[in-house]
Amino acid sequence: MDALSIEQLTKRYANGVEALKGIDLKVRPGDFFALLGPNGAGKTTTIGIVTSLVRKTGGRVSVFGHDIDTELELAKSCIGVVPQEINFNQFETAETILTNQAGFYGIPRRVARERTETYLKQLSLWDKRHAIARSLSGGMKRRLMIARALVHEPRLLILDEPTAGVDIEIRRTMWEFLRETNERGVTIILTTHYLEEAETLCRQVAIIDKGRIIENDLMSNVLMKLQAKTFVINVRSPLAQAPVLAGYACRLTDPHTMEIDVTKDRGLNDIFVRLAAQGIETVSMRNKVNRLEELFMRLVSHSPAQGASK
Amino acid sequence: MTVQLTEASPSRTDLARTDWIGFQTIVRREFNRITRIWAQTLLPPAVTATLYFVIFGSLIGRRIGSMGGYDYMQYIAPGLIMMSVITNSFGNVVSSFFGARFGKHIEELLVSPLPNWLIVLGYVAGGLVRGFLVGGCVTGVALFFTHLQIHHIGVIALAVLLTSFVFSLGGFINGVFAKNFDHISWFPTFILTPLTYFGGVFYSISMLPAWAQTASHLNPILYMVNSFRYGFLGVSDVDVGVSFMIMGGLAVVLFVTAVGLMNRGTGLRE
Numbered sequence: 001m002d003a004l005s006i007e008q009l010t011k012r013y014a015n016g017v018e019a020l021k022g023i024d025l026k027v028r029p030g031d032f033f034a035l036l037g038p039n040g041a042g043k044t045t046t047i048g049i050v051t052s053l054v055r056k057t058g059g060r061v062s063v064f065g066h067d068i069d070t071e072l073e074l075a076k077s078c079i080g081v082v083p084q085e086i087n088f089n090q091f092e093t094a095e096t097i098l099t100n101q102a103g104f105y106g107i108p109r110r111v112a113r114e115r116t117e118t119y120l121k122q123l124s125l126w127d128k129r130h131a132i133a134r135s136l137s138g139g140m141k142r143r144l145m146i147a148r149a150l151v152h153e154p155r156l157l158i159l160d161e162p163t164a165g166v167d168i169e170i171r172r173t174m175w176e177f178l179r180e181t182n183e184r185g186v187t188i189i190l191t192t193h194y195l196e197e198a199e200t201l202c203r204q205v206a207i208i209d210k211g212r213i214i215e216n217d218l219m220s221n222v223l224m225k226l227q228a229k230t231f232v233i234n235v236r237s238p239l240a241q242a243p244v245l246a247g248y249a250c251r252l253t254d255p256h257t258m259e260i261d262v263t264k265d266r267g268l269n270d271i272f273v274r275l276a277a278q279g280i281e282t283v284s285m286r287n288k289v290n291r292l293e294e295l296f297m298r299l300v301s302h303s304p305a306q307g308a309s310k
Numbered sequence: 311m312t313v314q315l316t317e318a319s320p321s322r323t324d325l326a327r328t329d330w331i332g333f334q335t336i337v338r339r340e341f342n343r344i345t346r347i348w349a350q351t352l353l354p355p356a357v358t359a360t361l362y363f364v365i366f367g368s369l370i371g372r373r374i375g376s377m378g379g380y381d382y383m384q385y386i387a388p389g390l391i392m393m394s395v396i397t398n399s400f401g402n403v404v405s406s407f408f409g410a411r412f413g414k415h416i417e418e419l420l421v422s423p424l425p426n427w428l429i430v431l432g433y434v435a436g437g438l439v440r441g442f443l444v445g446g447c448v449t450g451v452a453l454f455f456t457h458l459q460i461h462h463i464g465v466i467a468l469a470v471l472l473t474s475f476v477f478s479l480g481g482f483i484n485g486v487f488a489k490n491f492d493h494i495s496w497f498p499t500f501i502l503t504p505l506t507y508f509g510g511v512f513y514s515i516s517m518l519p520a521w522a523q524t525a526s527h528l529n530p531i532l533y534m535v536n537s538f539r540y541g542f543l544g545v546s547d548v549d550v551g552v553s554f555m556i557m558g559g560l561a562v563v564l565f566v567t568a569v570g571l572m573n574r575g576t577g578l579r580e
Contacts, residue, residue, distance in 0.1 A: 013580065051421045054580045073325050077423040087414035096342075103335025104422035106328025148418075 001065045003029045003156050003187040004050065009059035011045050011211075019045040021211040022059065027204070029064075029155070032182045033189045034202035034219070036292075038300055042211045043191045044084060047160050051081045064155060077105060080154035082145045084161045090134035094125055094144050097133060098151045105152035112151070119147040122177065139170040146174065150181065157181065158189045163197060175201055195293040199223070205292075209300050222295060224264070230288035231260050231268075236281040245274050259288060325423060332424040333432050340406060340436025344443065351402070351440060352447055355394040359448040362390050363455040366512065378514055378545040383456040388539040389511030392473060394448045396506060396531065397498065399441035399474040403433050403481030404494045411485065416578065426572035430482060430565065437478025438471070445470055458542055465550060466541030472557035473534040477502075479564035486568070486577045510535045515547045530560060 004027040011020040020042045027033045037043050048054030050061055052072060061068045066075035088097045095116055102112035120126045123143040128136060136144065142162060149157060159178070163171045171194070179201060182188050192198055198205060198219075205222050207215040215222060238255035248271065249261040260271060268285075275282055344351045363383065371382035378385055410416035419429050452458060460466065480497075488494045509531030515523050526532050533553035540546035546553075572578070 048580070052579070053417060053420055055575055073328075073423040073425060076421060077325070077328065079421070081421050083417065085414060087417045089410070089413060089415040089418075096339075100335055100339055101418055101422075103338075104332050104419060104424055106324065106331045106423070108331060 001029070002062075003027045003031065003064060004189065005060075005062045006046070006050075007060045009046065009049065009061060010057045011042075011049065011054065012057045019211055020049075020057075020059075023208065023211070023213050025206055025213060025216065027156075027187060027189060029187050030182070030185060031187050031204050032179075032202045033187070034198035034205040035189055035191045035208060036195070036198055036205060036296060037191075037208035041208045043208055044160055046208070047081070047083075047158055047189075047191065050158065051079060052076060077152075078155045080149035080152065080157045082142075082149045082157070082159040082162045084164065086141050086145070088133055088141075088144065088148065090132070092133055093130050094120060094133060094136070094147075095129040097144065098148055101148045102151045107152055115151050115153070119151055123147045124173075139166040142166050143170075143174065146177070150186075154186065156187045156189070160191050161193060162190070163192065163194060171197070195296055199292040207296060207299055214299055219292075223292065225295060229262055229264070231262060231271075231285055232288050233258050233260060233271075233275075233285045234283040235275075236283050239280070243275065243278050243280060245271065256283075328423055329425065329428050332422065333428055333435070336419070336429070336432030337435045337439065340402070340433070341439050343406060344402065344436070344440050351398070352443060355398055355444045356447045356451055359390055359394060359451045362386075363451065367455055378543065380543055380545070381456070384458070384543065385514075385539075386512055387452040387456055387458055388542045389509075389535045391445050391448045391452060392470070392535050392538045393506050393511050395441040395445045395470055395474050396477050396534070397502065398444040399437040400477040400481040400484075400498060400502060402440035403437040403478045404485045404488070404498075405481075406436060407433050407482055407485030408488045408491075408494050411488075411577065412491075420578060427569045430479075430568045430572060433482050434475060434478040434565075437481060438474045441470070441474030441478070445474075460542060461544035462541050464541075465537060468554065469534060469538040469541055469557070472554065472561055473538070476530075476534075476557060476560045476564060479561065479568050482568050483564065483571065486571045488577075505529050505531050508532075510539075510547055530556060533557060 004025065006023060006025040008022045008024060009020050010018070010022050012018050023042070023046065025035075025046075035043050035046065045054055049056045050063065050068070052068065061075075063075040064078045066078065068075045092100070098116040098119065099109070099112045102115055103109070107115065116129075117126065120129055123146060125140060125143055125147060128140060133141065133144065142165075146159070146162060149159075162178075163174055166174070175197065178188060178190075182201075190198065190202060202219055205215070205217065205219050206213055232253075234257055239252055239258070240255070242250045242252040242258055244250070245260070247266065251259045253259060262268065262271070272282060367383035367386060371386070374382045376382065376385075407416070410419075424432075449458070484494060484497050508526065509529050510526070515526045515532065518526065527548070533548055533556050536546040536548045537550045537553035537557075540550050
């Protein structure tokens with residue numbers, strides 16, 4: 001049984017915008033799944049339909065075998081959702097928000113209080129339990145939404161850009177927490193604009209563009225499809241021109257920096273050997289862009305334009 | 311503490327328990343909201359009622375004499391209590407529900423496994439809580455100014471329950487359609503207040519000309535105020551049985567409408 005099964009899902013908004021054009025998607029239990037796409041591709045609409053905030057036009061959706069048309073309540077009881085926008089009562093305390101949310105999922109008050117403590121502590125918000133939500137920082141609000149989504153201990157956690165606008169330190173703490181959550185057996189679906197985040201965390205990836213799925217595979221398989229990667233190399237002594245390296249395209253961006261395109265059938269050792277042979281000492285090397293980002297841009301830019309979507 | 315994760319989906323029996331706990335949670339949240347902002351929810355009706363009793367009851371009422379066989383202060387007391395119940399039941403639900411829509415935290419409930427009818431009932435129960443709390447406060451104020459006898463406690467309880475239920479549902483429906491804060495004050499200002507004032511709170515409709523008496527029978531608040539007054543004083547301008555039928559009918563129609571709007575996702579789901 002899939003954690004999430006989507007078949008031929010379509011959505012046409014009242015204004016005529018066709019946000020989803022028949023997408024198919026399957027997420028296996030225990031997966032850490034990235035749903036990527038540019039703004040307006042249909043990610044949030046898809047999540048909205050799964051969580052019942054958006055009504056579908058056609059197709060089928062089931063969560064752990066519960067069809068949302070016939071067993072909506074059972075399907076919803078399996079899901080925890082962290083939306084893109086802050087959507088808790090800003091005038092309630094962090095503690096109240098979590099205990100109430102647990103109550104909405106039928107968790108008895110005593111257990112709800114225990115879980116509230118557990119998740120507020122896990123997300124480093126226990127000290128702020130009596131603080132009015134409005135007074136929390138942006139990063140704290142994001143963490144509070146994650147704690148709220150987990151307080152009823154769902155089998156499927158859906159995160160719609162959970163780290164948007166938070167600093168890198170908090171983001172990495174959240175990554176670690178999400179990885180641990182996934183290791184405990186929770187299936188996670190993540191949408192994000194930080195492709196490094198998806199590449200770091202997710203094992204499976206689907207890319208959606210203009211309401212269609214244009215890629216859906218294991219992250220490792222998707223990354224293998226990159227034909228070439230670009231590396232940035234810093235050299236100790238200034239260069240007047242880019243060195244000639246047979247089989248590699250090499251460009252000089254400034255006297256100490258050059259970019260080299262490396263196809264996936266070539267290794268990196270050969271580059272260092274050839275540079276050393278020319279008396280060029282390498283100081284450092286890094287990827288020019290995130291690998292997934294590079295692939296994402298290629299896929300999206302080649303996707304056929306078929307009208308705007310929400 | 312190690313977190314134990316759910317390994318299986320809940321059964322339908324679990325969902326029934328979820329519904330009950332979820333309902334309690336909504337009501338508790340509403341109760342906490344009402345008491346947290348008591349200066350906005352409980353105090354103003356008590357102050358307003360005091361002014362009504364001082365001005366209409368004590369100062370003007372003394373010159374009016376008796377009405378329906380009771381002194382004017384006694385006659386208007388049930389109407390003033392009911393007026394506060396109506397206004398506050400409506401106001402509680404419309405402000406709480408629209409506030410939840412405006413702040414988007416209604417989504418907490420929409421994504422939960424609670425069915426739509428239960429969400430409606432939860433908000434309505436919040437309206438009942440506010441109606442009963444305010445009704446109790448205003449009754450307390452009334453007792454400072456006049457003596458209130460009880461003719462039929464069952465009629466009093468049923469009248470206040472049905473009235474609060476009906477206007478809580480009215481507030482919910484208003485909250486569904488409202489697009490801004492102006493829209494949640496429009497109905498109370500231009501519809502509810504005139505209907506309340508013409509609903510026999512301050513007078514017996516027997517004092518009105520025939521056409522106005524007939525027109526008054528189209529006002530549902532007339533039946534609510536008079537059945538409530540009957541419970542205290544044993545006098546009413548309308549048949550109490552008919553009043554309960556009208557209130558019950560309105561409650562059913564408005565409940566079905568509110569749940570229907572939720573099921574359609576009006577103002578909530580795209």
